[in-house]
Amino acid sequence: MSEFQQVVKEGAETVGRKIKRFFLMLLGVALIVGLLFVWVAGWSFSDGTRAGELIKVSKKGVVFKTYEGQINLGGFQGDSGSGITGNIWEFSTTDKEVYQKLQEMEGKKVKLHYEQRYKAMPWQGKTEYFVDEVNIIE
The missing domain is CATH 1.20.5 (Single alpha-helices involved in coiled-coils or other helix-helix interfaces)
Known part of the structure; x- marks a missing residue:
């Protein structure tokens, strides 16, 4: 070479x-x-409670199964273009026990404690609001 x-x-x-x-x-x-x-x-920057009628709770997802729910907070809110809609709040939970409690309380008035995170990862849930405690309102 x-x-x-x-x-x-x-x-x-x-x-x-x-x-x-x-x-x-x-x-x-x-x-x-x-x-x-x-x-x-995953950092939580807000937490609080919301109360209303639990409309639905479900286990969703194709790849990642997450627990999702909705409550009607009462009243109405303006919707751009289509007029007035109900005041619906969507949330997620990562705790199976909370999900099971929510299933039992569907259709009832509930008070939910939540944490708001910056961003939800696909395996955690669809919303940035994560419920960690649920109580029924008598």
Whole structure:
């Protein structure tokens, strides 16, 4: 092998190592950013209670099964274009025990304690409101 071919071969190996290192670093940064996003998205920035008539509760999802529900808060709200609609609040829960309690209370007046998160991951629920406690209103 000539000296020129040797230099070309060493140069190609050096460039290959640098490209490989660049993509590994890029992958590492993307992984860290993704994990940080998932971590921050799970933070709760608000919590409170809402009361109303429990309209429905269901287990939904094709890939990720989540527990979803709706309560009628009472009154009406303006809807752009179609007029006036009921004041419906949608929520999710990740707790199977809460879901089972909600199923028993369907059609009744309930008081729900919730936490509002920045973003719901697909395996957690469809809304940013997560109910963790349910009480029936007598």
